[in-house]
Amino acid sequence: MDTTFVKGLTLIELLANSDEPRGVTSLARELDLTKSNVHRLLTTLVATGYVRRNDANASYELSSKVWEIGLKVGSRFNLAKIARPHMTQLAELTGESVHLSVLDMAEVVYMDKIESLQPIRSYTSVGGRAPAWCVATGKAMLAQLPPETLRLRLTQPLTAFTDQTMTDADVLAAEFAAIRKQGYAVNRGEWRDGVFGIASAISDATGRVVGAIGISGPGTRFKPREIKSWGLMVVEAAQAVSRLVGGTGRGD
Incomplete structure:
Protein backbone atom coordinates (compact mmCIF):
# COMPACT_ATOMS: atom_id res chain seq x y z
CA MET A 1 0.00 0.00 0.00
CA ASP A 2 1.28 3.45 -0.94
CA THR A 3 1.33 5.19 2.44
CA THR A 4 1.91 8.65 0.94
CA PHE A 5 -1.19 8.27 -1.20
CA VAL A 6 -3.22 7.14 1.81
CA LYS A 7 -1.98 10.12 3.82
CA GLY A 8 -3.00 12.44 0.99
CA LEU A 9 -6.51 10.97 0.88
CA THR A 10 -6.81 11.20 4.65
CA LEU A 11 -5.76 14.85 4.45
CA ILE A 12 -8.42 15.52 1.81
CA GLU A 13 -11.08 13.91 4.01
CA LEU A 14 -9.98 15.99 6.98
CA LEU A 15 -10.21 19.21 4.98
CA ALA A 16 -13.62 18.15 3.67
CA ASN A 17 -14.89 17.77 7.23
CA SER A 18 -13.45 21.10 8.39
CA ASP A 19 -15.81 24.06 8.53
CA GLU A 20 -12.97 26.54 8.08
CA PRO A 21 -9.57 26.63 6.33
CA ARG A 22 -6.87 24.85 8.35
CA GLY A 23 -3.24 25.58 9.11
CA VAL A 24 -0.34 23.14 8.83
CA THR A 25 0.17 22.88 12.59
CA SER A 26 -3.42 21.85 13.42
CA LEU A 27 -3.55 19.43 10.49
CA ALA A 28 -0.27 17.80 11.52
CA ARG A 29 -1.49 17.43 15.10
CA GLU A 30 -4.80 15.86 14.06
CA LEU A 31 -3.19 13.51 11.54
CA ASP A 32 -0.31 12.67 13.88
CA LEU A 33 2.22 13.61 11.20
CA THR A 34 5.15 15.98 11.16
CA LYS A 35 4.53 19.51 9.91
CA SER A 36 7.07 19.01 7.12
CA ASN A 37 5.20 15.88 5.97
CA VAL A 38 1.86 17.68 5.95
CA HIS A 39 3.38 20.66 4.16
CA ARG A 40 4.72 18.39 1.40
CA LEU A 41 1.32 16.74 0.99
CA LEU A 42 -0.42 20.12 0.83
CA THR A 43 2.09 21.44 -1.70
CA THR A 44 1.31 18.47 -3.96
CA LEU A 45 -2.45 18.88 -3.53
CA VAL A 46 -2.22 22.61 -4.29
CA ALA A 47 -0.11 21.91 -7.39
CA THR A 48 -2.68 19.38 -8.64
CA GLY A 49 -5.60 21.71 -7.96
CA TYR A 50 -7.34 19.80 -5.18
CA VAL A 51 -6.47 22.28 -2.43
CA ARG A 52 -6.15 26.05 -2.40
CA ARG A 53 -3.89 28.09 -0.12
CA ASN A 54 -4.95 31.33 1.48
CA ASP A 55 -1.80 33.45 1.49
CA ALA A 56 -3.22 35.89 4.04
CA ASN A 57 -2.88 33.41 6.91
CA ALA A 58 -1.21 30.35 5.33
CA SER A 59 -4.35 28.24 5.69
CA TYR A 60 -5.67 25.55 3.34
CA GLU A 61 -9.05 24.32 2.12
CA LEU A 62 -10.39 22.11 -0.64
CA SER A 63 -10.93 23.64 -4.08
CA SER A 64 -13.96 23.12 -6.30
CA LYS A 65 -12.07 20.38 -8.17
CA VAL A 66 -13.16 17.82 -5.58
CA TRP A 67 -16.76 18.96 -6.06
CA GLU A 68 -16.40 18.71 -9.84
CA ILE A 69 -15.22 15.11 -9.54
CA GLY A 70 -18.03 14.37 -7.13
CA LEU A 71 -20.58 15.66 -9.63
CA LYS A 72 -19.38 13.14 -12.21
CA VAL A 73 -19.65 10.10 -9.95
CA GLY A 74 -22.07 11.15 -7.22
CA SER A 75 -25.36 10.22 -8.86
Missing part, protein backbone atom coordinates in the same frame (compact mmCIF):
# COMPACT_ATOMS: atom_id res chain seq x y z
CA ARG A 76 -26.82 9.56 -5.41
CA PHE A 77 -26.30 13.19 -4.52
CA ASN A 78 -26.99 15.16 -7.66
CA LEU A 79 -28.05 18.56 -6.41
CA ALA A 80 -29.05 19.80 -9.85
CA LYS A 81 -31.25 16.76 -10.45
CA ILE A 82 -32.84 17.02 -7.01
CA ALA A 83 -33.47 20.76 -7.33
CA ARG A 84 -34.76 20.75 -10.90
CA PRO A 85 -38.48 20.10 -10.14
CA HIS A 86 -38.51 22.92 -7.60
CA MET A 87 -36.70 25.21 -10.02
CA THR A 88 -39.33 24.44 -12.66
CA GLN A 89 -42.14 25.24 -10.25
CA LEU A 90 -40.44 28.49 -9.25
CA ALA A 91 -40.07 29.48 -12.92
CA GLU A 92 -43.76 28.83 -13.51
CA LEU A 93 -44.84 30.79 -10.44
CA THR A 94 -42.66 33.86 -11.03
CA GLY A 95 -42.09 33.89 -14.78
CA GLU A 96 -38.43 34.78 -14.13
CA SER A 97 -35.15 32.95 -14.78
CA VAL A 98 -34.21 30.49 -12.03
CA HIS A 99 -30.65 29.64 -10.97
CA LEU A 100 -28.99 26.96 -8.90
CA SER A 101 -25.56 28.05 -7.67
CA VAL A 102 -22.72 26.79 -5.47
CA LEU A 103 -20.06 28.83 -3.70
CA ASP A 104 -16.40 28.69 -4.73
CA MET A 105 -14.38 31.00 -2.47
CA ALA A 106 -15.71 34.49 -3.28
CA GLU A 107 -17.55 33.49 -6.47
CA VAL A 108 -20.70 31.61 -7.33
CA VAL A 109 -20.72 28.93 -10.02
CA TYR A 110 -24.00 28.40 -11.85
CA MET A 111 -24.86 24.68 -11.80
CA ASP A 112 -28.22 24.86 -13.53
CA LYS A 113 -30.60 27.42 -14.97
CA ILE A 114 -34.13 27.67 -16.32
CA GLU A 115 -34.52 30.58 -18.73
CA SER A 116 -37.45 32.95 -18.42
CA LEU A 117 -39.78 32.92 -21.43
CA GLN A 118 -40.11 36.69 -21.27
CA PRO A 119 -38.34 38.66 -24.02
CA ILE A 120 -36.42 40.78 -21.50
CA ARG A 121 -34.56 38.59 -19.00
CA SER A 122 -31.25 38.12 -17.24
CA TYR A 123 -28.40 36.42 -19.08
CA THR A 124 -26.14 33.92 -17.37
CA SER A 125 -24.83 30.51 -18.38
CA VAL A 126 -24.40 27.17 -16.65
CA GLY A 127 -20.77 26.90 -15.56
CA GLY A 128 -20.44 30.69 -15.50
CA ARG A 129 -19.25 32.63 -12.48
CA ALA A 130 -20.15 35.84 -10.69
CA PRO A 131 -18.79 37.68 -7.62
CA ALA A 132 -20.67 36.24 -4.64
CA TRP A 133 -21.09 39.54 -2.79
CA CYS A 134 -22.96 41.03 -5.76
CA VAL A 135 -25.58 38.38 -6.63
CA ALA A 136 -28.51 37.03 -4.63
CA THR A 137 -27.44 33.38 -4.60
CA GLY A 138 -23.96 34.38 -3.48
CA LYS A 139 -25.17 36.67 -0.72
CA ALA A 140 -27.60 34.00 0.50
CA MET A 141 -24.73 31.52 0.90
CA LEU A 142 -22.19 33.98 2.31
CA ALA A 143 -24.68 35.03 4.99
CA GLN A 144 -24.60 31.50 6.43
CA LEU A 145 -20.82 31.22 6.77
CA PRO A 146 -18.98 31.51 10.11
CA PRO A 147 -17.54 35.04 10.55
CA GLU A 148 -13.90 33.95 10.24
CA THR A 149 -14.56 31.96 7.05
CA LEU A 150 -16.48 34.89 5.63
CA ARG A 151 -13.61 37.27 6.42
CA LEU A 152 -11.12 35.03 4.63
CA ARG A 153 -13.30 34.71 1.55
CA LEU A 154 -14.20 38.36 1.20
CA THR A 155 -10.71 39.79 1.26
CA GLN A 156 -10.79 43.58 1.16
CA PRO A 157 -10.88 45.64 -0.93
CA LEU A 158 -13.90 44.31 -2.82
CA THR A 159 -14.61 45.42 -6.38
CA ALA A 160 -17.66 47.56 -7.09
CA PHE A 161 -19.33 46.63 -10.37
CA THR A 162 -22.21 49.12 -10.23
CA ASP A 163 -23.20 52.08 -8.08
CA GLN A 164 -25.29 49.64 -6.01
CA THR A 165 -22.48 47.18 -5.17
CA MET A 166 -21.87 46.80 -1.45
CA THR A 167 -18.15 46.73 -0.68
CA ASP A 168 -17.91 48.06 2.90
CA ALA A 169 -17.45 45.27 5.46
CA ASP A 170 -19.85 46.81 7.98
CA VAL A 171 -22.54 47.35 5.37
CA LEU A 172 -22.19 43.76 4.19
CA ALA A 173 -22.33 42.47 7.77
CA ALA A 174 -25.64 44.27 8.28
CA GLU A 175 -26.89 42.92 4.95
CA PHE A 176 -25.99 39.35 5.89
CA ALA A 177 -27.73 39.72 9.26
CA ALA A 178 -30.90 40.84 7.46
CA ILE A 179 -30.63 37.89 5.08
CA ARG A 180 -30.38 35.42 7.96
CA LYS A 181 -33.43 37.01 9.60
CA GLN A 182 -35.71 37.03 6.56
CA GLY A 183 -34.40 33.84 4.96
CA TYR A 184 -33.59 35.23 1.53
CA ALA A 185 -31.18 37.63 -0.16
CA VAL A 186 -31.98 40.38 -2.65
CA ASN A 187 -29.67 41.74 -5.33
CA ARG A 188 -30.74 45.20 -6.45
CA GLY A 189 -28.56 45.78 -9.49
CA GLU A 190 -25.31 45.10 -7.62
CA TRP A 191 -23.71 42.93 -10.33
CA ARG A 192 -25.29 44.32 -13.47
CA ASP A 193 -27.21 47.57 -13.70
CA GLY A 194 -30.94 47.01 -13.62
CA VAL A 195 -30.77 43.25 -12.97
CA PHE A 196 -32.37 42.12 -9.71
CA GLY A 197 -32.39 38.75 -7.98
CA ILE A 198 -33.81 36.90 -4.98
CA ALA A 199 -32.26 33.74 -3.52
CA SER A 200 -32.19 31.42 -0.52
CA ALA A 201 -29.51 28.97 0.65
CA ILE A 202 -29.73 25.16 0.59
CA SER A 203 -28.28 23.20 3.55
CA ASP A 204 -27.44 19.52 3.99
CA ALA A 205 -27.82 17.20 6.99
CA THR A 206 -24.84 18.78 8.78
CA GLY A 207 -26.25 22.28 8.38
CA ARG A 208 -23.57 23.17 5.87
CA VAL A 209 -24.60 25.33 2.92
CA VAL A 210 -24.34 23.29 -0.29
CA GLY A 211 -25.90 25.71 -2.75
CA ALA A 212 -28.57 28.33 -3.32
CA ILE A 213 -31.64 28.64 -5.48
CA GLY A 214 -32.85 31.97 -6.81
CA ILE A 215 -34.57 33.99 -9.48
CA SER A 216 -33.38 36.98 -11.48
CA GLY A 217 -34.69 39.45 -14.02
CA PRO A 218 -35.08 43.14 -14.87
CA GLY A 219 -35.47 45.34 -11.83
CA THR A 220 -38.60 46.91 -13.33
CA ARG A 221 -40.43 43.67 -12.58
CA PHE A 222 -39.08 43.35 -9.03
CA LYS A 223 -41.43 45.70 -7.20
CA PRO A 224 -41.56 45.61 -3.36
CA ARG A 225 -44.71 43.47 -3.38
CA GLU A 226 -43.18 40.98 -5.81
CA ILE A 227 -39.91 40.86 -3.89
CA LYS A 228 -41.76 39.91 -0.71
CA SER A 229 -44.02 37.28 -2.28
CA TRP A 230 -41.31 35.85 -4.53
CA GLY A 231 -38.92 35.82 -1.59
CA LEU A 232 -41.26 33.51 0.30
CA MET A 233 -41.54 31.26 -2.77
CA VAL A 234 -37.76 31.10 -3.12
CA VAL A 235 -37.37 30.22 0.57
CA GLU A 236 -39.97 27.47 0.23
CA ALA A 237 -38.14 26.01 -2.78
CA ALA A 238 -34.75 26.12 -1.02
CA GLN A 239 -36.18 24.49 2.10
CA ALA A 240 -37.78 21.74 0.03
CA VAL A 241 -34.43 20.96 -1.66
CA SER A 242 -32.68 21.11 1.73
CA ARG A 243 -35.01 18.43 3.07
CA LEU A 244 -34.29 16.23 0.06
CA VAL A 245 -30.54 16.39 0.71
CA GLY A 246 -30.95 15.65 4.40
CA GLY A 247 -31.29 19.12 5.84
CA THR A 248 -34.02 20.32 8.18
CA GLY A 249 -35.47 22.71 5.62
CA ARG A 250 -36.10 25.24 8.39
CA GLY A 251 -33.63 27.83 7.09
CA ASP A 252 -31.68 27.72 10.39
